[in-house]
Amino acid sequence: VTLSEGARAGIGRELGMLDSLLSLGGLVLLRDSVEWEGRSLLKALVKKSALCGEQVHILGCEVSEEEFREGFDSDINNRLVYHDFFRDPLNWSKTEEALPGGPLGALRAICKRTDPGPVTIALDSLSWLLLHLPCTTLCQALHAVSHQDACPGDSSPVGKVSVLGLLHEELHGPGPVGALSSLAQTEVTLGGTKGQASAHILCRRPRQRPTDQTQWFSILPDFSLDLQEGPSVESQPYSDPHIPPVDPTTHLTFNLHLSKKEREAKDSLILPFQFSSEKQQALLRPRPGQATSHIFYEPDAYDDLDQEDPDDDLDI
Amino acid sequence: MAAVATCGSGAGTTGSAVATASKSNVTSFQRRGPRASGTNDSGPRLVSIAGTRPSVRNGQLLVSTGLPALDQLLGGGLAIGTVLLIEEDKYNIYSPLLFKCFLAEGIVNGHTLLVASATEDPANILQELPAPLLDDNSKKEFDEDVYNHKTPESNIKMKIAWRYQLLPKMEIGPVSSRFGHYYDASKRIPQELIEASNWHGFFLPEKISSTLKVEPCSLTPGYIKLLQFIQNIIYEEGFDGSNPQKKQRNVLRIGIQNLGSPLWGDDICCAENGSNSHSLTKFLYVLRGLLRTSLSACIITMPTHLIQNKTIIARVTNLSDTVIGLESFIGSERETNPLYKDYHGLIHIRQIPRLNNLICDESDVKDLAFKLKRKLFTIERLHLPPDLSDTVSRSSKQDLAESTKRLGPGCGMMAGGKKHLDF
Numbered sequence: 100v101t102l103s104e105g106a107r108a109g110i111g112r113e114l115g116m117l118d119s120l121l122s123l124g125g126l127v128l129l130r131d132s133v134e135w136e137g138r139s140l141l142k143a144l145v146k147k148s149a150l151c152g153e154q155v156h157i158l159g160c161e162v163s164e165e166e167f168r169e170g171f172d173s174d175i176n177n178r179l180v181y182h183d184f185f186r187d188p189l190n191w192s193k194t195e196e197a198l199p200g201g202p203l204g205a206l207r208a209i210c211k212r213t214d215p216g217p218v219t220i221a222l223d224s225l226s227w228l229l230l231h232l233p234c235t236t237l238c239q240a241l242h243a244v245s246h247q248d249a250c251p252g253d254s255s256p257v258g259k260v261s262v263l264g265l266l267h268e269e270l271h272g273p274g275p276v277g278a279l280s281s282l283a284q285t286e287v288t289l290g291g292t293k294g295q296a297s298a299h300i301l302c303r304r305p306r307q308r309p310t311d312q313t314q315w316f317s318i319l320p321d322f323s324l325d326l327q328e329g330p331s332v333e334s335q336p337y338s339d340p341h342i343p344p345v346d347p348t349t350h351l352t353f354n355l356h357l358s359k360k361e362r363e364a365k366d367s368l369i370l371p372f373q374f375s376s377e378k379q380q381a382l383l384r385p386r387p388g389q390a391t392s393h394i395f396y397e398p399d400a401y402d403d404l405d406q407e408d409p410d411d412d413l414d415i
Numbered sequence: 416m417a418a419v420a421t422c423g424s425g426a427g428t429t430g431s432a433v434a435t436a437s438k439s440n441v442t443s444f445q446r447r448g449p450r451a452s453g454t455n456d457s458g459p460r461l462v463s464i465a466g467t468r469p470s471v472r473n474g475q476l477l478v479s480t481g482l483p484a485l486d487q488l489l490g491g492g493l494a495i496g497t498v499l500l501i502e503e504d505k506y507n508i509y510s511p512l513l514f515k516c517f518l519a520e521g522i523v524n525g526h527t528l529l530v531a532s533a534t535e536d537p538a539n540i541l542q543e544l545p546a547p548l549l550d551d552n553s554k555k556e557f558d559e560d561v562y563n564h565k566t567p568e569s570n571i572k573m574k575i576a577w578r579y580q581l582l583p584k585m586e587i588g589p590v591s592s593r594f595g596h597y598y599d600a601s602k603r604i605p606q607e608l609i610e611a612s613n614w615h616g617f618f619l620p621e622k623i624s625s626t627l628k629v630e631p632c633s634l635t636p637g638y639i640k641l642l643q644f645i646q647n648i649i650y651e652e653g654f655d656g657s658n659p660q661k662k663q664r665n666v667l668r669i670g671i672q673n674l675g676s677p678l679w680g681d682d683i684c685c686a687e688n689g690s691n692s693h694s695l696t697k698f699l700y701v702l703r704g705l706l707r708t709s710l711s712a713c714i715i716t717m718p719t720h721l722i723q724n725k726t727i728i729a730r731v732t733n734l735s736d737t738v739i740g741l742e743s744f745i746g747s748e749r750e751t752n753p754l755y756k757d758y759h760g761l762i763h764i765r766q767i768p769r770l771n772n773l774i775c776d777e778s779d780v781k782d783l784a785f786k787l788k789r790k791l792f793t794i795e796r797l798h799l800p801p802d803l804s805d806t807v808s809r810s811s812k813q814d815l816a817e818s819t820k821r822l823g824p825g826c827g828m829m830a831g832g833k834k835h836l837d838f
Contacts, residue, residue, distance in 0.1 A: 234685035238677035242534070243620060274685045274723040278677045281507070281721060308745055309506050 117287075117298060117314045117326060121148050121219060124259040125245045125284030128225070130268045130276075135289040135296055138162075139318045141221060141265050146171060146322045148219040148261070149178045156209050156220045158202050160184040160227040167223065170322050188231075202228060203240045210244050210260070217258040220244070225264035225279065226271065234275045238282055245284070291315075295327070464664055464710070466524025467495065468594050473772045478526075478666060478712050479595040481516030484794040486595055488764060488783070489737055490776030493714075495666060496707045497736035497768060498699070502719040503673075504743035504760060509785065510716045512545075512792055513741075514670055516598050517714045519544040521612075521668035523596055528614035529648055529669045531641055533678035537616030540672070541609050546602035599790045617644050619679060635691060637680040638698040645669060645705055655709035667711035674698075675717045675731075684721035692727065699734040736768035741785070755797075758784035762794055 120127055121144060131137030149155045157179055159167050164183050168176050182205045190201075200207070202222075209220060222228065228237055245262050264283075268276060280286050286301040296318075301311045315327045348355050357365065369375060470477050470491050477492030480499065486492045493499050499517075503510040521528050522544065530537035622640050634642075649655050654667045675681055675695050682689035706713055715735070719728050732738050743760035744750045762783045769775045784797040 233682065235677040235680050235682050238685075239533075239620070239680065242678055246535075272687070272723075274687065274721075277721045278684045281676070281718065282678075303506060306508070306511075308508060311746075 117300060117316060117324065118147075120144065120285055120287070120300070121151075121153075121261045121263075123284055123302065123304075124217075124261050126241055126262045126264060126279075126282055127285045127287065128279060128283040129263065129265045130280075130286065130288045131265065132268050132289065135291055137265050137287075137289050138223065139322065140287075140289065140298070140316075140324075141223065141263060142167070142170065143318050143322045143324045144263055145179070145219070145221050146175055147324065149175045153217045153219050154180070156180045156182065156205075156218065158182050158184065158205060158220065158222050160188065160202060160222075161224045170320070172321070201232075203232065203236065206240055206244055215258045217261070219261045219263065222262065222264040224267065226267040229266075229271060229275050229279075234278060238278055241279075242282055245282075464666055466520070466526060466594065467666060468492070470494070472776055473770060475770050478524075478668070479520050480513075480714075481518075481520035481596070481598060482513065482792060482794070483595040483597065485513075485739075488778050488780070488794070489767060490778075492594070493712050493737065494768070494770055495710055495712050497712060497770070498703060498706060499712070499714045500731070500735035500738045501714065501716045502738065502740035502765070503716050504741040504745075505720055506743065506745055507673075507718070508745070509741050509743055509760060509787065509792075511672075512600060512787070513739075514672060514714060514716050515540070515544045516792070518668065518670050519547060519598055519604055520596060521666075522604065522608050522614075523547050524666075525612070526666045526668050527648075527652060527654075528612065529617070529645065529667060530614065530672075531617035531619075531644070531670065532672040533619035533637065533676065534673050536618050537614075541614065541616075542603065544604040544609070545598035545600050546604050548597040548599050597791060600787065600792060601790050615644075615648055617641055623680075633691065633693065634697055635680040635694045638694060641671070642698065642701055642705070645702070649705060649709045649711065654711055664710060667709065669706075669711055669713040671713065671715045673718060674715050675719075675722065683724065683727055684718065685723075687723040692724065695727065696730050696734055699731060703734065703736075732766055735766070736770075738765040739763070740765050755784070758786045758795070758797065760785055761797070 127144075129137045129141055131140075145155055145157065155178060157167065159181060163185050164181055167181070168179070171179070182202075184202055184205075188201075206220070209218065212218070225237075241262060241264075245260060264279070266276070266279065268288075284303055286303075288299045288301075289296060290299060291297045295315055297313055297315045299311065299313045301309055303309045317325045317327060319325055369377075464476075467476050467478050468491075469475065472490060475494040477486075477494055479486050479492050480489070501510050501513055518528055518530065518541070528541075530540055532540060617640075619637050619640075622644075623637060649667065650657055652665075652667070654665070673679070675683055677684055681691070681694055683692055683695055702713065705711075717731070719731070719740070722728055740763040741760060742763065744755055744758070745760075749755045762785050764778075764781075764783070767775045767777055780796050782797045783794055785792065785794050
C-alpha cells in the first residue's frame with residue numbers, strides 16, 4: 100500500500116531517516132535474521148547511492164556475483180565495482196586479478212584511493228568476515244576505514260566513507276554483535292509483523308544521545324525503497340495496553356480533593372512552628388485571663404506529699 | 416647535656432628553667448638541619464606540588480578528579496599512584512566527560528598529561544576538553560544552575576518540614592582555587608592553555624602497523640606498546656625520581672580511553688574464552704606497578720557492558736583501586752519511569768581503596784544519580800520515595816533482581832551473558 104505523493108512529502112522529514120542513512124557516513128550495520136532478510140535492503144541502499152553518483156564498492160563473499168547483480172539494471176551494474184571473494188576465497192587459482200591480503204586488503208586499498216568524493220562500501224557479508232577473520236582485526240579495520248575522513252593533515256580532503264555491513268544476528272553470540280554495534284554509527288535491525296517489514300534504526304552520533312526510529316518499508320522488484328506507514332500506530336513499549344490506568348481516588352468514601360476555598364484556607368494557615376511577628380507579639384503580650392487562673396488539686400490516698408522521700412521510711 | 420647543665424645549675428623549679436632557656440635560646444632538643452626562617456613550617460618538609468593536597472584521613476597525596484562532587488565521594492580526591500577505573504555507560508556519552516574533566520584538571524594545574532586511545536587521536540581529545548570556570552564566576556554559575564533546578568512545587572512541599580529545605584542537596588566542601596575546579600561542558604578549553612601544557616599522546620593505529628603478524632604471547636601487542644610508552648615517559652621526565660636534575664616535581668596524569676575494546680586488539684569483548692583473556696588483567700597489574708613507583712595518577716574508561724565473561728570484570732575491579740560505574744537511563748525502561756525523571760543516570764561506586772589503612776573512606780551515601788545540566792555535570796543523592804503503592808515496590812524488586820543477576824559471577828561457562836539458570 101503506497102501513500103500519495105502529497106502525504107508522503109508532508110511526512111517526508113520524519114520518514115527520511117532511512118533515506119539519509121548513507122549521508123551520515125561511518126559504519127551502518129544491517130542486522131537481519133532468517134525471517135526478515137537484509138540483502139534486499141542492502142541492494143536497495145547500494146542502488147540509491149549508485150544513483151547519487153557515489154563510488155560504490157562491493158565486497159562479495161557470501162553470494163556469487165551473478166546473484167548479487169541480479170535485479171539491477173545495466174547502468175547501475177556498470178557503476179558497481181565488485182570485488183569477488185566468493186568464487187575463490189583462499190586464492191587457490193592464483194590468478195593475477197586476485198587481490199592481495201584478502202577482503203581486508205581490499206578494504207585498505209579502497210581507502211588508499213586518491214580521488215576525493217564520497218564512497219560507499221557494501222560488505223556482503225560481515226558475518227562471513229567474522230567467521231573467517233578474528234573479530235579484533237575486523238573491528239580495527241572497520242574503524243580505520245570509517246574514520247578515515249576525520250584525519251587531518253592530508254594533502255587532499257578525502258570524501259566521506261560509508262560502510263554498509265550485513266550481519267546475520269543469529270550466527271553470532273552477543274560478544275561480536277555487541278562489539279560491532281558499539282563501533283557502528285547507525286544500526287538497522289530488521290523485523291516486522293504480518294508480512295510488513297520494518298527497520299528499527301538507531302543512530303549514534305558521537306557526542307549526543309542516540310536517536311531511534313522505526314520505519315516500515317518494502318522493497319520493490321527493481322530494488323527501490325518504498326517507505327510506508329506501519330500497520331498500526333507505534334505503541335509505547337513499556338505500558339500495558341490492556342489495563343487502562345486506574346485512578347484510585349474515584350470511589351472513596353472520603354474526600355481527597357480540595358476545593359478552591361479550602362486550598363486558599365490551607366495556604367494561609369500559619370503553622371505552629373513558623374515563627375512570625377504576630378506570634379511573637381502574642382507571646383510577649385500578657386494574657387488577660389492569666390491572673391485569674393487557679394489550680395484545683397485534691398490529693399489522692401496514694402499521692403506522695405513529700406517529694407524527697409519516695410519510700411516514706413524516714414522517720415523525722 | 417650541656418644545655419641541661421646550664422638549666423640545672425640555675426634553679427630547681429621548672430619555671431626558672433624555662434626562663435633561663437628562653438633567655439639563652441637553647442633547648443635540649445637540637446633540630447638537625449637549617450631552621451626555617453618563618454615562625455611556621457616547624458614540621459617535616461612536605462612535597463608541595465601544584466594541584467595536590469594531602470588527605471586528611473591517611474596522609475596520601477591526592478589530586479582532584481576534575482569534579483568536586485566526585486572528589487568528595489572518593490574521600491577528598493584520587494590518591495597519587497592509583498588507578499581510577501570508570502565503567503562506561505552503554506552508549507558512551509557520559510564517561511568521556513569524566514575522562515575529559517580529569518585531563519582538563521591536569522592542564523589547569525600544570526600537570527603533565529599522557530593520553531592514550533585507540534579510538535581517536537589524542538590531539539583531538541585535547542581540543543575537546545571543557546573550559547574551566549574561574550573562581551569568581553564559578554560560584555555564580557553553580558548557584559544559577561541550582562536555582563533553575565528548584566521548582567515552585569518543592570517550595571510548597573517544604574512548608575511543614577521547612578528545616579530540610581536548608582540542607583544542601585549534596586554536601587560539597589569548599590573548593591579552593593588550587594584544588595578542584597568546575598568545568599563548563601558547553602565550552603571548549605582555550606587554545607593557549609593546551610599549548611602551554613606538556614602532553615604526550617599515544618594513538619594505537621599509528622604505533623602499530625596493521626600488517627604486523629601477531630605472535631601468541633601473554634599480552635596483546637597494543638598493551639605492550641602502551642606500557643613501554645608509559646614507562647619511557649615516566650623515566651625520561653623523572654616522575655619516579657630517577658632523574659635528579661628535575662627542578663620541580665610534577666604529577667603525571669595518564670588517561671586511557673576505551674581499554675579492553677576490540678580496537679586495542681583485545682578480544683574479551685568478542686568472545687567468552689578468548690585466546691588471551693589474561694591480557695587485560697596483566698596489563699592492569701603491570702600498570703599499577705608503574706604507577707605505585709612514580710608520581711602519577713591514571714584514569715581508565717572501560718566498556719564493561721561489552722565484556723562477555725563476568726569473572727574478568729571481577730578481576731579487573733580487584734586490580735584497580737577506585738572503580739566507578741556509570742549507568743545511563745537512555746534506552747532502558749527507567750527513562751520513562753517518573754522516579755528517575757530528573758536525572759540522566761546512576762553512579763555506582765563499586766570500590767574504594769584501602770591505602771595504608773585498615774578501613775576505606777566510604778561515604779554513607781550509596782544511591783547516587785548524575786545529571787548533565789546545560790553546563791555542569793552534577794552528582795546528587797537519589798531520593799526514592801517510600802515503598803507505599805504496589806507499582807513502586809514492583810519496580811524496585813525488579814531492579815534488585817536485575818542487579819543480582821548482573822553481579823553474580825557464576826562459575827566458568829555459566830558466567831557468560833546475563834541469563835543464568837535458576838535452580
